[in-house]
Amino acid sequence: MFDRNLKRFGTNTALIQNDIKVTYEELEKQISDFCELLDDQKRLVAFFIEPTIQNIIAYLGFLRKNYAVLMIDKNLNSDLKKSLLNEYKPNLIYENENLQEFNTQKLDIYKELSLLLPTSGSTGSSKYVRLTKKNLYANAESITGYLPITQNDTAVTSLPLHYSYGLSVLHTHLLKGAKIVLSDKSLMQREFWEEFDKHGVTNFNGVPYHYEMLYRLKFDFKKHPSIRFATQAGGKLNQKYVLHFARNAKESGVEFYVMYGQTEATARISYLPPHKTLEKPTSIGVAIPGGKIEFIDNELVYRGENVMLGYATSYKDLNKGDELKGVLRTGDLGYKDEEGYSYITGRAKRFIKMFGNRINLDECEHFLKSKYKDVYLVGIDNHITVFSLDDDKEALELLKKKYKFNPKALSFKKIDEFPSKSNGKIDYQKLIKIAYDE
Secondary structure, eight states: OOSSOGGGGTTSEEEEETTEEEEHHHHHHHHHHHHTTSOSSOOEEEEOOOSSHHHHHHHHHHHHTTOEEEEOOTTSOHHHHHHHHHHHOOSEEEETTEEEEOOOSOOOOOTTEEEEEESSGGGOOSOEEEEEHHHHHHHHHHHTTTSOOOTTOEEEOOSOTTSHHHHHHHHHHHHTTOEEEOOOOOTTSHHHHHHHHHTTOOEEEEOHHHHHHHHHTTOOGGGSTTOOEEEEOSSOOOHHHHHHHHHHHHHHTOEEEEEEOOGGGSSOSEEEOGGGTTTOTTEEEEEOTTOEEEEETTEEEEESTTOOSEEESSGGGTTOOOSSTTEEEEEEEEEEOTTSOEEEEEESSSEEEETTEEEEHHHHHHHHHTTOSSEEEEEETTEEEEEESSOOTHHHHHHHHHHTOOGGGEEEEEOSSOOBOTTSOBOHHHHHHHHHTO
């Protein structure tokens, strides 16, 4: 367990923020002290988490007291924040290292519900994944079953902590008694890498966007000799980049892990062993320890103790129990090769990954249609194209403002007629070909 009996790791450094260090013994005491401030009633707390020592203490304290934690991106605009608070009506809000009461009414919360994580990143959608401590512990144990994390390792917060991938890095390192450097710097900032080298960080974790940026910056693992291993998840990384970083890692004595997962599975579903990356650069690998992958009607179906209870869209769903019973239909299409390695060929539903965040294209399209009648949009990972019968280029600005998308990730195409299927429905596959194959 990563939130209990942390004193077993003694004087090992647990957290580092700037030049402040907290040992595992100190962390245990500070969590206990924080818990003294909380009552024993099951409560929902909206948590605008930041990479600070006090935030980690509070998060672990809430888990220990069996509160349900609703993770919210602190960078959401005020309207989206208000909307989420209105939908979920949390009893408490933790923001800027302050805990305040928000709703005094008792909520009906399922006894095993511990964490709610967003499914759609920066869109501010109210659709959340409901997770238990069992889910969190099981996934952390599975990940440390293949990643070589030890008490001597050091990670850095290169990913947001409200994001399942970023949170899993925290959980796994706490589980093993390793160090976590809490940084609010972007990897595009020189200060991030100065901090990285100063503390001898031993592993790097990034989404496709990160690796694409590092490629352009001519990143070389050899320039950071403390790195033992690196991981990539949060969407499909182009084969060109997978091969580049796999080769660079091999030359540098670094293990490079390509991984696949979904928030619905707490974080991780599969990994590609480093010795197979150059041979199978497009594969998502094999199931994590304790998990099982099979393809039913070409859809990847995952079984494991890390599968969520189900979804929530408001406080009314907080009392729901285990709806999936450990079986997750991922919505991703693919197959296994003769050696049992899995591959993803497409998505059954219209979701893409935008710089690590999962985006529901239907939700974005519905939003635009409230302003513009004749618009449809399609996308691939890290890019969206808006189609219109009119010259409605301002739709891009509206989309960018609403969802905080990078302008470079958006394109506009005027079209004379929308392609349709025989049943009259829009043919999105033809739009994708027009957008990205021409």
